[in-house]
Amino acid sequence: MTYEPFAIGSSFRVVPPGSSPVPDRTDIVMARGAFGSGEHETTASCIAIMEALDLAGKRFLDLGSGTAILAVTAMKRGAAGGVCVDIESGAVQSAILNCQLNSIGDEIRHLCGTLADVDEGGFDIILANIYGDILLAVCDDLVARIRQGGLLLLSGILWEYNFDVRQKYERAGCEVIRNRLLDEFSTILLKKGA
Amino acid sequence: MTSPAVSILMAVRNEERYLPAALKSLQRQSQSEWELIVVDDGSTDGTADILTDCAGRDARIRPLLRPADGLVPALVAGMKNCRADLVARMDGDDVCHPRRLEKQHAFLQRHPEVSLVATNIRYFPAHIVRGGMRHYEQWQNSLTSHELILRDLFVESPFTQPSVMFRKSAVEAVGGYRNMGWGEDYDLWLRLAASGCRFARIPETLFFWREHGDRLTHTSDAFTLDAFRRCKAHYLKQGFLKGCATVTLWGVGMEGKAWRKVLNAVGIEVSRWIDIDPGKIGQTIHRTQVADPDSLRQGCGPMLITIGARGARSLVRAKCAELGLEEGTDYVCVT
Numbered sequence: 004m005t006y007e008p009f010a011i012g013s014s015f016r017v018v019p020p021g022s023s024p025v026p027d028r029t030d031i032v033m034a035r036g037a038f039g040s041g042e043h044e045t046t047a048s049c050i051a052i053m054e055a056l057d058l059a060g061k062r063f064l065d066l067g068s069g070t071a072i073l074a075v076t077a078m079k080r081g082a083a084g085g086v087c088v089d090i091e092s093g094a095v096q097s098a099i100l101n102c103q104l105n106s107i108g109d110e111i112r113h114l115c116g117t118l119a120d121v122d123e124g125g126f127d128i129i130l131a132n133i134y135g136d137i138l139l140a141v142c143d144d145l146v147a148r149i150r151q152g153g154l155l156l157l158s159g160i161l162w163e164y165n166f167d168v169r170q171k172y173e174r175a176g177c178e179v180i181r182n183r184l185l186d187e188f189s190t191i192l193l194k195k196g197a
Numbered sequence: 198m199t200s201p202a203v204s205i206l207m208a209v210r211n212e213e214r215y216l217p218a219a220l221k222s223l224q225r226q227s228q229s230e231w232e233l234i235v236v237d238d239g240s241t242d243g244t245a246d247i248l249t250d251c252a253g254r255d256a257r258i259r260p261l262l263r264p265a266d267g268l269v270p271a272l273v274a275g276m277k278n279c280r281a282d283l284v285a286r287m288d289g290d291d292v293c294h295p296r297r298l299e300k301q302h303a304f305l306q307r308h309p310e311v312s313l314v315a316t317n318i319r320y321f322p323a324h325i326v327r328g329g330m331r332h333y334e335q336w337q338n339s340l341t342s343h344e345l346i347l348r349d350l351f352v353e354s355p356f357t358q359p360s361v362m363f364r365k366s367a368v369e370a371v372g373g374y375r376n377m378g379w380g381e382d383y384d385l386w387l388r389l390a391a392s393g394c395r396f397a398r399i400p401e402t403l404f405f406w407r408e409h410g411d412r413l414t415h416t417s418d419a420f421t422l423d424a425f426r427r428c429k430a431h432y433l434k435q436g437f438l439k440g441c442a443t444v445t446l447w448g449v450g451m452e453g454k455a456w457r458k459v460l461n462a463v464g465i466e467v468s469r470w471i472d473i474d475p476g477k478i479g480q481t482i483h484r485t486q487v488a489d490p491d492s493l494r495q496g497c498g499p500m501l502i503t504i505g506a507r508g509a510r511s512l513v514r515a516k517c518a519e520l521g522l523e524e525g526t527d528y529v530c531v532t
Contacts, residue, residue: 166222
């Protein structure tokens with residue numbers, strides 16, 4: 004199934020396989036998936052924030068990776084690699100395919116499971132575009148997985164959870180760098196141990 | 198001093214845990230011309246300090262610190278201090294969408310015939326909101342017009358109080374908040390309805406209701422099922438059942454029997470039971486016969502639908518329509 008390419012952020016474009024490149028946009032090739040194809044406001048919000056971050060050589064954890072669009076974006080921004088984890092096996096298969104379409108190989112490890120199944124820590128950045136109540140539940144474990152000075156980009160947070168998520172992560176030792184309130188969801192960028 | 202566009206009325210007691218989130222959601226409102234009249238009803242935790250601190254940094258926040266006197270006296274005191282013509286209720290443990298006040302204010306400006314506008318609501322956190330509350334949320338959000346709200350007015354409270362905005366004059370005209378031993382909000386809605394006020398709902402989720410164990414709806418006697426029935430019976434006696442000494446109840450289960458007691462207490466006897474259960478038809482319950490629904494005829498006296506089973510209401514409405522019975526004239530659903 005194909006779809007029309009669309010711009011996302013200020014420098015990226017989400018395109019189906021086989022699309023011709025354009026000069027002013029970096030293509031993120033995505034087979035048609037669900038949620039993470041970029042049309043959702045939270046994905047777009049995350050990518051817009053990632054465009055302003057220095058990700059060169061960084062290692063990331065993408066929790067609830069879905070189609071892996073955020074992981075692919077991180078790689079396009081120069082990240083060294085990371086771990087993608089999703090609880091749904093279909094999403095993991097989609098993530099593997101999308102990484103292949105973007106010429107990403109072993110740099111990314113794909114796991115089907117939860118945060119508890121991730122056996123590493125010390126990440127430079129965590130990408131977590133999942134529901135606010137889940138972010139509240141995994142706060143301590145998630146913050147523990149990131150190095151001092153590392154970043155957490157949390158999104159998919161429904162409006163009503165925004166304050167509670169910010170408060171919990173601040174109490175876990177993080178500082179809110181940005182808090183973007185969208186039509187229905189919100190995106191929070193935090194720094195650990197600032 | 199000019200009046201703000203909206204007065205927000207809030208009463209709190211020992212709300213230090215969730216109040217900052219509630220206040221933040223108000224400070225993020227796209228409609229910034231508001232005042233918050235927040236009555237502290239004798240808090241013993243850090244609530245008063247939070248309010249005083251916020252008021253020191255935001256002149257729109259106007260705390261009234263009072264000794265503990267109960268919710269209704271707090272709301273009455275707060276209403277007296279509301280300067281705007283439009284009052285938005287809010288609770289200290291809930292969260293508003295940032296465009297809630299803007300949209301409700303604009304709606305009431307465009308619709309001068311409407312006295313109260315609600316919004317769609319969403320309960321959270323999702324993992325602790327039980328099935329019954331989700332059902333209530335869906336039911337409330339389905340009441341998308343004045344007519345649908347009135348049709349189900351006696352089923353349950355059709356509005357989540359902290360989600361509404363009303364005209365102060367309309368509420369004052371019916372006597373404002375009163376302490377009647379049942380939910381002060383439902384009591385107010387029923388009085389507004391009886392006075393002919395029009396209601397509306399903006400079909401967007403602009404209010405988020407926080408579920409937790411300390412909610413007044415879980416802890417106060419005013420919000421028990423029996424209190425709700427007594428409230429309904431009180432207003433039914435002034436309206437649909439005015440001048441009636443007897444009534445038919447459709448539904449001989451626990452709910453029907455509970456309604457019999459409440460109606461007896463206001464001087465109305467059950468003269469007939471209706472039920473579809475063949476095991477009950479023909480029986481005598483509390484000296485009254487149980488009949489089949491097919492025995493119902495137009496004009497045979499007022500009937501209340503007292504079936505507790507979820508989903509029964511639509512089936513009963515369909516049957517009544519088949520029998521030529523008119524809702525609001527021949528019968529009212531109270532469950």
